[in-house]
Amino acid sequence: MTAGPEPGKAHGARPVPASRRGGWAAVVPVALGSFVLVLSELLPVGALTAIGRDLSVSTGSTGLLVVAPGLAAAVAAPVLTVASGRLDRRWVLWALAGLTALADLLCAVAPNLPVMLAGRVLLGVALGGFWAVGAAVAPRLVAPGSAHRATALVMGGISVGTVASLPLAALAGGSTGWRTAFWAAGAMALVALAAQLRLLPPLPAGPVPAGRALAAALTGRAARTGLAATALVFLGHFAAYTYVAPYLERHAEYGSDAVAWTLLAYGIAGVGGTFLAGHTLGRSVPATVAGAAGALAASTALLPLCAGSPVAVTALTLLWGAAFGAVPLSLQTTLTRAVPTAPESGAAVFVTTVQLSLASGSLLGGLVADRRGVLACLVVGAVLSGLSVAVTAYAAGRRGGRATRGQQEQQTGV
The missing domain is CATH 1.20.1250.20 (MFS general substrate transporter like domains)
Structure with a gap:
């Protein structure tokens, strides 16, 4: 969970012609992607007790569900910054949205802590990739005068995801069960992926x-x-x-x-x-x-x-x-x-x-x-x-x- 680059300073990115920008309709699914990532990252915090009880592990051990994505994201951010340098940013965002959905759905069905940790590692890769690579996409989708507002919308996903994650997990843990929260997050990640597949224009990358x-x-x-x-x-x-x-x-x-x-x-x-x-x-x-x-x-x-x-x-x-x-x-x-x-x-x-x-x-x-x-x-x-x-x-x-x-x-x- 972090903020992206300063608006209008996507270093090395090739400018997208006005006729090929996706416009605000393309910014919204990117913002939805940022929302789902932060929501998914923080879900275990609001249901820590319920998850530990269901998986028969201690509170401290359950805290590894927050540790795992953090470590994975720390490695993924610099690695993906370099490794994805020549890829169209559409493909990067699609892959990260799909990985987010897979991670959440794996957590939703996890029978034990190791399986759930595997899902959280996948989420961490998606997190590191998005904040290092995908967060700079928004200014390229709209006219230069709207770059700040587009970036603010994507960054707003952080705040909304933070607001929604803990109460969603806490309410689910106390009623339908904490797994419901992960099913919901996985479904939202799939919605974000479908919208990005439909609405994102080509976003050629700059030099590595x-x-x-x-x-x-x-x-x-x-x-x-x-x-x-x-x-x-x-x-x-x-x-x-x-x-x-x-x-x-x-x-x-x-x-x-x-x-x-x-x-x-x-x-x-x-x-x-x-x-x-x-x-x-x-x-x-x-x-x-x-x-x-x-x-x-x-x-x-x-x-x-x-x-x-x-x-x-x-x-x-x-x-x-x-x-x-x-x-x-x-x-x-x-x-x-x-x-x-x-x-x-x-x-x-x-x-x-x-x-x-x-x-x-x-x-x-x-x-x-x-x-x-x-x-x-x-x-x-x-x-x-x-x-x-x-x-x-x-x-x-x-x-x-x-x-x-x-x-x-x-x-x-x-």
């Missing part, structure tokens, strides 16, 4: 990105700092977030319906956080990053202390959702500014960092949950998110210091 371009995204100090902040906040978030449903059930003592509605509110708050970040980033990127990570750290740190108060738990969950809604866009903007000459390479490295951190955070949370309990996961998440604030503040301080010294040198003529 060189491996050294990917490495170049890691050389600058600003890029490394941004990636460090990204790793820490995603580690912390997913160490805690993967186990939010068990926390609400066991410690806040919410029923299944209350869990579903709380997670729905969390997702809606996340959409609000995304739009808020879009406004505040124009004023200060470091402050937006630090503010989002700080609010995330504060909410996860306070939740263990407020488990007995439904009002406080709900309010802190909403703050958490809004804070994390601002995180991907803020950090993506940080990295885009750090490597402006190689946006696709920067995006691939960002996706890899996010997915590795997502997987590692979920794995760390699982180990902590099995040994110290779910409340300890929240504490770990708070500490790691707090470290992200420290990294961001330190980097901003260094930049401010260099700017001040530069001004002084200009004034003194040194």
Whole structure:
């Protein structure tokens, strides 16, 4: 789960003549594809307890269902960025939509954890491929003046998928069974594939990105700092977030319906956080990053202390959702500014960092949950998110210091 390249900067892509653009009718199935991918990625979070009970595995082991796609996506993003360089982007999107459907349907019928993990690995490949390759397609489908709106529609699939995934899984887990949620996701992936087959125009690719371009995204100090902040906040978030449903059930003592509605509110708050970040980033990127990570750290740190108060738990969950809604866009903007000459390479490295951190955070949370309990996961998440604030503040301080010294040198003529 991450944002795509900056609109209008699909590096190396050949322009599509106006007569062959698919228009808004072609943007919609691409947006549906992004929605289904994020929905599928997060489904296990909302039904973690039910899945573990049905497959007879511990909560920590069930958390591997979040770890597996993250690791697969981390590998797939840079590999597919290079390997699919000469392929028509239609074919890439078709393959990724088909792979998403296969992954969800495999999870829906999985008799045990290993089979389900196999489905989640397939989903991870689709995730890495889409965010590294497919997310840049939208601006090519419409007139240049509409590129930002087309990209916003595709990126909107992230927010809507986040909003829908947890309550869908929680409601299904409490009524028809968690497998229903995966059947529904698989069906939606097939709908997205059918629409893409029908509506996408030819989208010829540009030259294959060189491996050294990917490495170049890691050389600058600003890029490394941004990636460090990204790793820490995603580690912390997913160490805690993967186990939010068990926390609400066991410690806040919410029923299944209350869990579903709380997670729905969390997702809606996340959409609000995304739009808020879009406004505040124009004023200060470091402050937006630090503010989002700080609010995330504060909410996860306070939740263990407020488990007995439904009002406080709900309010802190909403703050958490809004804070994390601002995180991907803020950090993506940080990295885009750090490597402006190689946006696709920067995006691939960002996706890899996010997915590795997502997987590692979920794995760390699982180990902590099995040994110290779910409340300890929240504490770990708070500490790691707090470290992200420290990294961001330190980097901003260094930049401010260099700017001040530069001004002084200009004034003194040194």
